Amino acid sequence: MWRRVTSVSHLTFAHKSTVNKNACTFKCWESFTTEIPRKEKTTYQRAKTPFITFVLGGPGSGKGTQCMKIVENFGFTHLSAGELLRREIASNSADGIMILNTIKEGKIVPSELTIKLIQKEMELSDNYKFLIDGFPRSEDNRKAFEQIFGAEPDVVLFFDCPEDEMVKRVLNRNQGRVDDNIDTIKKRLKVFTALNLPVVNHYLEKGKLYKINGVGTVDEIYKQVHPVFSSFHFEKQVRV
Numbered sequence: 001m002w003r004r005v006t007s008v009s010h011l012t013f014a015h016k017s018t019v020n021k022n023a024c025t026f027k028c029w030e031s032f033t034t035e036i037p038r039k040e041k042t043t044y045q046r047a048k049t050p051f052i053t054f055v056l057g058g059p060g061s062g063k064g065t066q067c068m069k070i071v072e073n074f075g076f077t078h079l080s081a082g083e084l085l086r087r088e089i090a091s092n093s094a095d096g097i098m099i100l101n102t103i104k105e106g107k108i109v110p111s112e113l114t115i116k117l118i119q120k121e122m123e124l125s126d127n128y129k130f131l132i133d134g135f136p137r138s139e140d141n142r143k144a145f146e147q148i149f150g151a152e153p154d155v156v157l158f159f160d161c162p163e164d165e166m167v168k169r170v171l172n173r174n175q176g177r178v179d180d181n182i183d184t185i186k187k188r189l190k191v192f193t194a195l196n197l198p199v200v201n202h203y204l205e206k207g208k209l210y211k212i213n214g215v216g217t218v219d220e221i222y223k224q225v226h227p228v229f230s231s232f233h234f235e236k237q238v239r240v
């Protein structure tokens, strides 16, 4: 199902390990394909194809909070698309100003840029289990991901939360975000309905959607999330 990606990322990176760096370059993409001969794999390469979870829901629906609990319990690597974009702004990169203005307007950053940031983090990770939080936020995001990665997610979580609850939570979030103000939130909610709900419906039709009631305490909500992942028996999987 997975294929090697050669066209989008021209990134070079060093693997964290000091051993066998060359063999680890592009390890992520090599393990995405079933065509790599067994003998080319090293113990530093993942033995498994990536297990990808998309985490969807409106602003303030609790995506990030629940992702932290999934990470604790199931050892996923958490990639928040919004966080990667905020990091890009903070690094004063060439795209930083455009990203900042897009986020302030409550709009969606061009898909290729967000996917490039996600892809880079996946390449740097030793893990094979990924939570991709806040992505895809539009059909364009979704289609671009599928085209670039040549694959679909294994699981899609959707935190369903009423607008008034989301607004309340975002206004109390207190993380100094430029988009956590009432004007931007109103715009984001419109964008969520117009662009993100079609993605939710797409995965519902495909039978991949796990709809979670996003109202309640963090633990009450996590009680619905846990069985989604325990059904995959990750703890029994042995990595080589």
Ligand SMILES: Nc1ncnc2c1ncn2[C@@H]1O[C@H](COP(=O)(O)OP(=O)(O)O)[C@@H](O)[C@H]1O
Residues within 6 Å of the ligand: 057, 058, 059, 060, 061, 062, 063, 064, 065, 066, 169, 170, 172, 173, 174, 214, 215, 216, 217, 218, 221
């Ligand atoms: N179940 C909950 N009940 C009340 N507040 C919550 C709950 N889950 C998260 N929060 C708080 O709401 C805010 C938004 O949560 P967050 O996880 O950042 O949502 P998202 O990533 O979907 O925008 C945060 O301040 C968080 O601490």
Ligand SMILES: Nc1ccn([C@H]2C[C@H](O)[C@@H](COP(=O)(O)OP(=O)(O)O)O2)c(=O)n1
Residues within 6 Å of the ligand: 057, 058, 059, 060, 061, 063, 064, 080, 081, 082, 083, 085, 102, 103, 106, 107, 108, 109, 110, 114, 133, 134, 135, 136, 137, 141, 179, 188
């Ligand atoms: N796939 C994405 C994800 C986020 N963004 C931008 C636009 C979003 O309003 C901001 C913030 O996203 P983030 O997921 O951090 O926001 P919430 O956690 O839902 O409040 O980033 C994007 O353009 N494309």
Ligand SMILES: [Mg+2]
Residues within 6 Å of the ligand: 063, 064, 080, 082, 134
């Ligand atoms: Mg978040």
